[in-house]
Amino acid sequence: MIDSHCHFDFAPFCDDPKAYLELAHKAGVGKLVIPAVGERNWRLVRQLAEQFDSLHYALGLHPFFSAEHSRQAMNALKAELEAESLLREKNASRCVAVGECGLDFAITDVNRNQQISLLTQQLELANEHNLPIILHCRKAFPELVRVLKHNPPVAGGVYHAFSGSLPQAKQIIDLGIKIGVGGTITYRRANKTRNTIAALPLTALMLETDAPDMPVSGFQGEPNRPDRLVDIMHELATIRAESKQEIEQVVTLTTAELFRISL
Numbered sequence: 001m002i003d004s005h006c007h008f009d010f011a012p013f014c015d016d017p018k019a020y021l022e023l024a025h026k027a028g029v030g031k032l033v034i035p036a037v038g039e040r041n042w043r044l045v046r047q048l049a050e051q052f053d054s055l056h057y058a059l060g061l062h063p064f065f066s067a068e069h070s071r072q073a074m075n076a077l078k079a080e081l082e083a084e085s086l087l088r089e090k091n092a093s094r095c096v097a098v099g100e101c102g103l104d105f106a107i108t109d110v111n112r113n114q115q116i117s118l119l120t121q122q123l124e125l126a127n128e129h130n131l132p133i134i135l136h137c138r139k140a141f142p143e144l145v146r147v148l149k150h151n152p153p154v155a156g157g158v159y160h161a162f163s164g165s166l167p168q169a170k171q172i173i174d175l176g177i178k179i180g181v182g183g184t185i186t187y188r189r190a191n192k193t194r195n196t197i198a199a200l201p202l203t204a205l206m207l208e209t210d211a212p213d214m215p216v217s218g219f220q221g222e223p224n225r226p227d228r229l230v231d232i233m234h235e236l237a238t239i240r241a242e243s244k245q246e247i248e249q250v251v252t253l254t255t256a257e258l259f260r261i262s263l
């Protein structure tokens with residue numbers, strides 16, 4: 001299985017990445033994609049992926065951290081992605097996407113125009129480099145769809161930690177974007193999300209932990225871990241009609257294809 005969204009450069013993983021990766025591997029989670037949050041962790045996610053074969057990363061500017069992005073951040077991101085493009089020609093880049101980026105209108109110091117501008121530019125960069133996009137969205141669904149319709153992602157993408165309605169999921173899928181399924185479905189009270197995920201085409205789904213965030217049910221109050229992808233997978237098999245084996249196969253293939261990760 002692939003954890004399509006894991007902040008593996010954050011604590012507690014950065015203290016002992018080898019041990020946490022072994023835990024993940026033992027549970028059947030063979031690969032992880034680490035989304036970046038901003039200039040401060042680009043080098044870190046790259047270093048981790050250079051150290052461990054099972055890690056890949058994305059580079060981007062996360063809307064939750066809007067206040068800390070410098071004025072040069074977008075230019076710096078452009079330069080980083082150009083460097084990755086050159087490496088990709090030699091098959092030496094482990095950067096598989098642009099992100100995480102998006103709109104977060106739930107933060108207190110929200111600057112909507114700045115966020116929309118940063119997202120638009122990152123969509124353009126993703127298209128320029130033919131990379132998929134990793135999207136984050138809170139309390140900004142209509143605005144996100146509007147921006148995406150103006151800049152359809154040519155290499156697709158994933159809407160991470162989806163927790164919306166069926167019509168919303170369909171709008172996202174129609175834009176060529178996959179639905180990231182996280183720990184939310186492990187909570188029985190999350191009926192809307194569980195019903196939505198159960199009703200979508202299996203080929204539209206990807207699995208993610210968002211670790212160390214979004215603890216799965218039963219582990220509230222502790223940092224989430226990539227090996228707990230297994231619990232999300234288990235719950236997905238419970239709410240869907242297909243067998244666990246089929247779900248695992250299809251979802252892993254979808255994720256590997258989107259990020260062009262060889263299995």
Ligand SMILES: [Zn+2]
Pocket residue numbers: 005007035100210
């Ligand atoms: Zn994230």
